[in-house]
Amino acid sequence: MPAFWIVLIVLGIAVAGFVLGRSRALNAVIGDRRDLHSLPNYYGWNAALKGVVPALGLLAIWLILQPMLIERAVTGLVSEQAIAEERDLGLVLADVRRVAAGLDAAVAQGLLSGDAARDLSTASDDIRATLATAGVALGSDVQPAVLAAAQRFRVLSGQAGLVMVALVLAISAGGTLYGLREVRPDFRARNVVEQGIRAILIGAACIAILTTVGIVLSLVFNTIEFFRLYPAADFFFSTTWSPSFGGGSELGILPLLWGTLYISLIALLVAVPIGLFAAVYLSEYATKRVRSVAKPAIEILAGIPTIVYGLFALLTVGPLLMKVFGDDGLGWMQAGTAVMTAGLVMGIMLIPFVSSLSDDIINAVPQALRDGSYGLGATQSETIRQVILPAALxxxxxAILLAASRAIGETMIVVLGAGAAARMELNPFEAMTTVTAKIVSQLTGDADFASPEALVAFALGMTLFVITLGLNVLALYIVRKYREQYE
Amino acid sequence: MYDTASRLEGQVSATDIKIAARDVQVFYGDNHAIKDVSVDIQDKTVTAFIGPSGCGKSTFLRCLNRMNDTIDIARIEGEILIDGEDIYDKRVDPVQLRAKVGMVFQKPNPFPKSIFDNVAYGPKIHGLSKTRADLDDIVERALRRAALWDEVKDRLTAPGTGLSGGQQQRLCIARAVATEPEVLLMDEPCSALDPIATGQVEELIDELRQDYSVVIVTHSMQQAARVSQKTAFFHLGSLVEYDTTDKIFTNPQDSRTESYITGRIG
Known part of the structure; x- marks a missing residue:
């Protein structure tokens, strides 16, 4: 039974629990609800929460653990073959999963009967062809060991699925019944529901945190794997980036870091003055009406998808720069894709970050400071320059550091606007590339996933993560320190 | 304390009129905040504005250096002359005016700069000093006038926001004095201070009277009686009574004034 239906049934049980719990509570006091400790709805919620939360929790854990446990159980059947063929065990297991899924699909589509699927043998049937008609394409013919493992996989999955449905529904019904039994006039349902809600909120927060931890761990493990295949010193200090998928690549991060920082620098040179001046205008000079129109208009810039900025760079800004700096003009620029193109467009993208945050910060400077300065006969721009900006600095x-970490992590604009050549040059009209763009190209290529050419993406990602994390922490630290000043 | 006030009044009887307001009206949007206020404020005198909250005394004070210009919805009618010149005339630059009419606010508002830079702020933007030594001199004089020099002379580079409340307010007074204004407006300068700091500021106000015309808004009638020579009583946006402090507090002409100073209204 698919998880979707189980969830629906559990929710149905919970609704029944709510209705029953509420009416039981009212019956317990013969209609006079003032004798109840809590409002009748709380008794209903108590039963409903007890029916839903543990059952769905178990369902989630089960769905995560089941594939891992079953895979471990069938590993023994195929490990010998993997060793014989010198293939990666993970790849063989992936084959097993595909065959099992293919057989399930074939049965579901009526191509095979349930018994026929169970009795298949590699000798008498063309499994590959059967599965291809069911929509599952296999790379090679099915080996006997793989088929056996796939059959075992199907059996175990089927059994585990049944046990899971039974357990989840039992726990749901049991929880609801327990919640209903608790209904007595002096039962503190309101407090119990409060705790239940707290548990749900904690659960949501935990999922967010655990996901982050999971992402970091996957980065870390793959990075370690990469450094096992490729020397770390070469990665960090080599100035050449030339991956070749046949092996013998040079994977030095320095040219990529240089491109990243160069493009980010140009982006910040564009975004910081424009964003800051816009923020000063909006918060100090603009009338309320102008502000109510202009501020959202600038913030629209933040809502444009970065791929659209990428197109803008490729189709508009690049050719425009070519006209001025290209062969027809100053002759500094070879092609439309260049550090300058990507940097300018990325700078435009960052304007709303700088202006919106700075605007909030300038507005937070107390009016008393402005009054004090005006009261001494200072003009508006003197006040801004000498009192407000230093106070908001x-x-x-x-805000600028947050924008910088955005710039460093930006991908699409760079992929489309900056070119793909990894080099360390000073001319901003040359094509260069960044860490993020190279992560994309390394992972979308045909490289074997276990090769250093693919795994380097994780090392690059990790480096980027550490840099942006450091910038964010620094930015938050500075912002927080500033907040304390006025509170 | 009433004796002191009456003794001081003798010395000011013959002074000139510094500020003359005629039929001043102030509107905040549709709200008529000040109605027909006419008042003559004398030079080298402390004039106190008293009255219940919301009576318009702070609003009127802010008209005198055009601080209400920074509020979009405020509209002012009538005529305010300082030294015979209409300050709402188109030719008058409010920025120049505010250099001449200094202001000290209710809550101490030192800039997030060093003590020295706080005081030097006005002189710098108005170009009052030619050399660094000049500026040092102006700062020292202003801090001495504000009776703060001895307390801060060893830490002029420390941030002004690190001083105590009373010191901060005296720093703000020093900051206003450093610009060498002719009139000093004070909007409840002691309301955020403790009694000791209040005493220091009041003493200071009395000294400033030697050179400036001081206008002070206060909620404390004792303070008005202690520091001022003339008192104006505002009620619901109108100027009810304006006379020597002694007369207002001992023999008020208007029944509303009497009710207020005896604590029956307000």
């Missing part, structure tokens, strides 16, 4: 620096 830590916050503005924080």
């Amino acid at each position: 830590p916050g503005i620096v924080g």
